[in-house]
Amino acid sequence: MAVSAEGTHSIVFPLREAALTAVIAAALMLPMIGIFTVSRGGALIVETRLPELALSVLLVFLGRLGLIYARDGKPALSGGLGIAVALAGWLGLIPGDLLKVIAIGGGALLAVRAVMATDAGKVLGQKFSWRNGQSDKAGGSVFTRRGPWIGAALIVFALALPWLPSALRRSFRPLPRLLLPSRGR
Amino acid sequence: MEYFLQQLINGVTLGAIYGLIAIGYTMVYGIIGMINFAHGEIFMIGAFIALVSFMILAPVGGAMVGLALIIVLLVSMTLTAVYGWALERIAYRPLRTSPRLAALISAIGMSIFLQNYVQLSQGARVKSIQPVITGGFTLFEGDGFAVTLSYMQIVIILITIGLMIVFWGMISRTVLGRSQRACEQDRTMAALLGVDVDRTISITFVIGAGLAAVAGMMVTLYYGVIDFYVGFLAGIKAFTAAVLGGIGSIPGAMLGGLLIGLIEAFWSGYFTIEYKDVAAFSILVLVLIFRPTGLLGRPEVEKV
Numbered sequence: 001m002a003v004s005a006e007g008t009h010s011i012v013f014p015l016r017e018a019a020l021t022a023v024i025a026a027a028l029m030l031p032m033i034g035i036f037t038v039s040r041g042g043a044l045i046v047e048t049r050l051p052e053l054a055l056s057v058l059l060v061f062l063g064r065l066g067l068i069y070a071r072d073g074k075p076a077l078s079g080g081l082g083i084a085v086a087l088a089g090w091l092g093l094i095p096g097d098l099l100k101v102i103a104i105g106g107g108a109l110l111a112v113r114a115v116m117a118t119d120a121g122k123v124l125g126q127k128f129s130w131r132n133g134q135s136d137k138a139g140g141s142v143f144t145r146r147g148p149w150i151g152a153a154l155i156v157f158a159l160a161l162p163w164l165p166s167a168l169r170r171s172f173r174p175l176p177r178l179l180l181p182s183r184g185r
Numbered sequence: 186m187e188y189f190l191q192q193l194i195n196g197v198t199l200g201a202i203y204g205l206i207a208i209g210y211t212m213v214y215g216i217i218g219m220i221n222f223a224h225g226e227i228f229m230i231g232a233f234i235a236l237v238s239f240m241i242l243a244p245v246g247g248a249m250v251g252l253a254l255i256i257v258l259l260v261s262m263t264l265t266a267v268y269g270w271a272l273e274r275i276a277y278r279p280l281r282t283s284p285r286l287a288a289l290i291s292a293i294g295m296s297i298f299l300q301n302y303v304q305l306s307q308g309a310r311v312k313s314i315q316p317v318i319t320g321g322f323t324l325f326e327g328d329g330f331a332v333t334l335s336y337m338q339i340v341i342i343l344i345t346i347g348l349m350i351v352f353w354g355m356i357s358r359t360v361l362g363r364s365q366r367a368c369e370q371d372r373t374m375a376a377l378l379g380v381d382v383d384r385t386i387s388i389t390f391v392i393g394a395g396l397a398a399v400a401g402m403m404v405t406l407y408y409g410v411i412d413f414y415v416g417f418l419a420g421i422k423a424f425t426a427a428v429l430g431g432i433g434s435i436p437g438a439m440l441g442g443l444l445i446g447l448i449e450a451f452w453s454g455y456f457t458i459e460y461k462d463v464a465a466f467s468i469l470v471l472v473l474i475f476r477p478t479g480l481l482g483r484p485e486v487e488k489v
Contacts (some may be wrong), residue, residue: 027267031234032306035241044314046240099198 014068022061029056059106061083066110070117076118082110100160192449192454198338198487199405200446201299201345204402206423207430208352209393209439215369215433219285223272224293225420226299227394230413231401233303239405250317254340261402262395269394271325273387298418300354304413313378318406326479341403348399349439356435369433422462425468425469431482440480444468 034053038042057180062085069078085105113123206228213221238257245253276295280288322333340433356362364385367375373379376382405411405420445465452464472480 024267024271027264028271028404031264032230032303034238035310036307037237037240039310039312044240044312046237148187 001074010072014065015070015164018061018065021064025060026053026057026133029053045070047062052096052099055094059099059103063106063110067113069115073117075117079114082107082112082114086111097148105107187325187327187332188454190324190332191330192221192419192450194332194334196265196447196450197443198341199444199450200405200443202400202403202442203419203426203438204233204442205345205348205396205403206419207426207442209269209397210392210424210427211430211432211435212365212389213436214427215435216372216386217277217366219277219288220292220379220424221272221277221390221393222289222420222424223276223295223299224393225396225416225418225423226303227265227269227272227416227447228397228401228404228419228423228452229411229413229416230268230303231261231394231398232405232415233307233312233401233413234264234398235261235402236314236411239314239317242308254315254317258399258402261398265398265401267396269397270387271392272394273390278386300413300416302389306392309413310457311465313409313410314405315407317405320414337407339420341407344399344403348396352396352435361388379489418462422465425466429469429472431479432482433480437481444480464472 005007030053033056034050035046035048037046039045062081066078066081066085069075069081084107086104088094089103089107092100094103208223209224209227210221213219213224213373236308238260239253242256272295276291277288280291281450316337318335318337318340321333321338324332324334326332356365364375364380364389366382367378368382368385372382375385404415412464423442426441426445427438428441430437430439432438448465448468449461452458453461456464
């Protein structure tokens with residue numbers, strides 16, 4: 001089956017751009033994440049964390065690829081990638097707490113970005129954008145008018161943080177125990 | 186007199202390091218009118234990359250310290266320059282048309298991010314290495330006090346002078362330097378005349394990060410101790426140096442760095458080491474009261 005030049009371009013170009021980003025990310029992360037120094041018996045020695053480095057670079061590659069797809073009007077591909085990465089983190093396929101959180105958070109953001117790239121999302125985005133220059137005009141933008149509601153939603157999000165996956169502590173001490181000194185003291 | 190000379194040598198060495206960092210602040214301010222508060226962390230990353238490179242080269246570089254130093258310098262400059270480029274690309278370029286406050290908050294955010302990134306990846310403990318360049322000259326002795334000039338201090342001063350000459354030549358005699366000066370005067374007009382403004386700004390960040398990496402390597406070698414927090418105070422001091430010399434002025438940054446280094450060294454040597462930062466910042470306050478544009482800064486003239 002023949003593939004048109006345009007089709008080849010649309011497949012190769014995002015991959016090439018994402019690969020370039022991954023190469024830069026590898027250069028940035030190699031001396032910090034890939035190689036690290038530890039003190040053993042009073043002397044400093046070098047150790048490596050190459051699997052973590054490879055995984056971090058892979059996450060950057062997938063994230064960039066998803067962003068390119070969203071930018072190029074392919075929200076289904078972008079959203080699919082985002083959900084896949086987030087699920088991989090959620091299901092524990094990615095080792096390490098930090099990488100897991102990055103995968104879930106980054107994947108979720110990518111999925112949201114994909115939704116914003118759909119036609120409905122674009123309309124919504126324009127409505128809420130602070131860049132549309134309406135905030136100084138009479139009535140203000142939707143963002144300005146609904147600011148208190150968005151603030152309230154963010155407070156709800158903050159309060160929901162302990163229930164999110166990867167939260168280290170889910171149990172709550174009763175409020176009086178936090179306020180009153182313990183008997184042991 | 187001997188003690189005075191020793192403090193002078195120490196102050197010049199310290200001033201050279203501050204000056205190299207201060208140039209990064211002043212160049213970025215000159216071109217985009219923004220204080221890059223993450224520049225101290227770029228310096229810290231340069232120091233860490235130098236440390237890691239040294240540790241890797243330690244087994245092979247024992248006999249060839251000079252070659253190892255050059256390799257570490259090049260690796261550190263290159264990788265830190267990539268950090269500088271990425272910082273501009275991710276945190277500042279998208280905000281170029283936004284209000285200045287947004288870019289400032291972004292800079293502070295990047296500073297905190299980079300600190301935590303290094304803390305997580307390299308650990309929170311202080312890293313110390315054995316001295317790589319040891320020995321020095323005893324210039325003269327008197328009253329039981331010997332004035333020494335260590336090889337490390339010579340290396341720091343020579344590298345700084347060499348870099349300053351190269352840097353000055355680049356700014357005054359190359360196309361890139363001319364583009365930078367054009368962007369500094371008027372970015373819109375420079376763009377209309379065919380200067381690639383985005384590229385020029387990126388290269389400015391790259392150069393600033395490269396110089397900060399050299400300073401980072403020198404601090405690693407000179408003091409032998411670094412941690413993830415080392416960029417904060419050094420960054421603040423270098424920023425002070427840039428303001429003292431006149432922010433936006435490259436000779437001013439070097440002069441400011443030298444002044445801060447000398448004030449610190451003499452105050453520590455003759456008064457008390459605890460208040461050396463107070464002395465440096467007090468001089469800054471006094472200079473800014475009587476000369477708000479700094480020592481070599483030019484007042485901004487608003488044309489009507």
